Amino acid sequence: MKGKGSGKKERQNNLIQRVKADPFLTDEELADVFYVSIQTIRLDRLELGIPELRERIKNVAEKNYTKVKSIEGKEIIGELVDLNLGSNGISILETNEDMAFEKTNVVRGSHIFAQAESIAIAVIDASVALIGVANIKYKSPVFAGDKLIAKADVVRTRGNKYFVWVFIKVKQVEVFRGKFILVSFSTKEEEE
Amino acid sequence: MKGKGSGKKERQNNLIQRVKADPFLTDEELADVFYVSIQTIRLDRLELGIPELRERIKNVAEKNYTKVKSIEGKEIIGELVDLNLGSNGISILETNEDMAFEKTNVVRGSHIFAQAESIAIAVIDASVALIGVANIKYKSPVFAGDKLIAKADVVRTRGNKYFVWVFIKVKQVEVFRGKFILVSFSTKEEEE
DNA sequence: GCTAATTTTAGTACCAACTACTAATATTAA
DNA sequence: TTAATATTAGTAGTTGGTACTAAAATTAGC
Numbered sequence: 001m002k003g004k005g006s007g008k009k010e011r012q013n014n015l016i017q018r019v020k021a022d023p024f025l026t027d028e029e030l031a032d033v034f035y036v037s038i039q040t041i042r043l044d045r046l047e048l049g050i051p052e053l054r055e056r057i058k059n060v061a062e063k064n065y066t067k068v069k070s071i072e073g074k075e076i077i078g079e080l081v082d083l084n085l086g087s088n089g090i091s092i093l094e095t096n097e098d099m100a101f102e103k104t105n106v107v108r109g110s111h112i113f114a115q116a117e118s119i120a121i122a123v124i125d126a127s128v129a130l131i132g133v134a135n136i137k138y139k140s141p142v143f144a145g146d147k148l149i150a151k152a153d154v155v156r157t158r159g160n161k162y163f164v165w166v167f168i169k170v171k172q173v174e175v176f177r178g179k180f181i182l183v184s185f186s187t188k189e190e191e192e
Numbered sequence: 193m194k195g196k197g198s199g200k201k202e203r204q205n206n207l208i209q210r211v212k213a214d215p216f217l218t219d220e221e222l223a224d225v226f227y228v229s230i231q232t233i234r235l236d237r238l239e240l241g242i243p244e245l246r247e248r249i250k251n252v253a254e255k256n257y258t259k260v261k262s263i264e265g266k267e268i269i270g271e272l273v274d275l276n277l278g279s280n281g282i283s284i285l286e287t288n289e290d291m292a293f294e295k296t297n298v299v300r301g302s303h304i305f306a307q308a309e310s311i312a313i314a315v316i317d318a319s320v321a322l323i324g325v326a327n328i329k330y331k332s333p334v335f336a337g338d339k340l341i342a343k344a345d346v347v348r349t350r351g352n353k354y355f356v357w358v359f360i361k362v363k364q365v366e367v368f369r370g371k372f373i374l375v376s377f378s379t380k381e382e383e384e
Numbered sequence: 385g386c387t388a389a390t391t392t393t394a395g396t397a398c399c400a401a402c403t404a405c406t407a408a409t410a411t412t413a414a
Numbered sequence: 415t416t417a418a419t420a421t422t423a424g425t426a427g428t429t430g431g432t433a434c435t436a437a438a439a440t441t442a443g444c
Contacts, residue, residue, distance in 0.1 A: 008420070008421095024250075026402090027402075028401085039422055039423070042402085042403085043420085043421080046403095052401070053402075054400095054401070054429090057246075057250055058249050061216075061249045061253035061256065064252070064256030064257065067256070101320075102267070103319075104320050106322060108306070109305075109309050109322070110303075111302075113302050114302035114306075117300070117301050117305075128293075130333055131330045132329065132330055133330070135327055136325070137324065138322065138323045138324055138325070141322055200391070200392095218430065218431090219430075228392075228393090229393050229394080230393090231393055231395095232391080232392055232393075234432085235391085235392080244430070244432080245430065
């Protein structure tokens with residue numbers, strides 16, 4: 001056996017890793033990496049079902065194109081399953097490992113907060129709403145993959161202030177509760 | 193003049209819009225859209241400095257590749273500019289319109305919360321930290337483009353509980369304050 | 385209306401990064 | 415040493431282009 005990690009199997013395993021780590025490598029570059037010919041790389045890709053460079057790039061572009069939008073562009077975090085304006089609402093958020101800390105797989109608090117904030121804003125019957133105060137408590141850690149069910153209830157309204165309670169549960173177990181005081185702005189035009 | 197929005201200028205303006213809206217269109221498809229030849233589309237792209245399909249896809253892929261990571265993969269939100277473990281820390285977060293509500297340009301509370309949570313976790317000297325309770329207040333709205341400066345101070349430590357205050361300011365004006373009670377887990381191996 | 389300028393098409397050669405295929409050469413195993 | 419497996423070489427064809435030349439169509443100016 002030769003110096004590198006020779007042998008077909010090893011090379012193919014490494015190839016999978018390489019391509020996953022950097023999908024922007026051409027067959028030629030990969031051939032250089034593994035000290036084999038382009039043809040060998042192509043045979044490997046064929047056997048492993050790895051698409052060609054352009055396909056890979058396209059996949060990354062397409063996946064992320066919608067992904068980015070759904071993360072930062074969405075006005076509501078989680079899926080709204082029930083909503084009675086001015087009264088209550090329910091939203092569901094499926095968590096995944098991208099939302100969690102690498103080491104522990106525990107979902108970052110901000111994602112849970114985002115769902116809660118989002119449903120709280122959605123439930124009040126005002127065009128523009130902002131959080132004034134929030135009093136929140138994380139009761140137990142949420143792990144990647146957990147399905148979060150958030151219930152929001154408007155408990156009081158006073159002028160442009162709304163008091164909303166939000167409870168989030170995972171499999172009937174409460175993992176978060178928060179009291180939000182939302183303030184709705186009158187849409188005053190352009191004030192610098 | 194013909195039916196569609198004929199004229200070079202109009203077509204080119206529309207072309208810019210089209211390509212921006214969907215970067216995955218080939219010259220051929222664009223030619224069909226505007227009822228002109230492929231050559232015309234290519235001249236237009238040349239004049240407008242619009243790169244070819246593959247370049248566009250690559251750009252989307254590359255931009256989002258790092259972008260997605262920086263949004264959801266990052267362990268710390270904002271840039272850590274000062275950190276004294278167990279005592280205090282400062283982070284800076286540049287906001288943009290992606291973080292804000294479309295209508296009002298007001299930055300979503302969850303982003304501010306995320307910065308605060310993140311610096312609070314960073315500042316305590318424990319490998320794994322989770323929020324137990326947070327008592328927070330948004331003092332005035334933050335607009336897209338504002339630079340958020342977050343200061344965290346550990347005010348008390350009791351067993352595995354840490355009490356951290358976080359203040360966030362925009363141009364010396366306080367926009368957020370929050371009291372976090374963080375709980376550090378002893379890294380118990382694999383408990384299902 | 386007629387010429388000149390502009391715009392649009394057509395057509396060719398060439399490129400990158402492939403696929404799909406055939407065939408030869410190395411390497412390894414029995 | 416022969417058979418099986420793995421690797422390399424080489425050709426033709428594909429997509430979605432660039433870069434270029436040249437002809438045809440359209441429009442503007444007078």
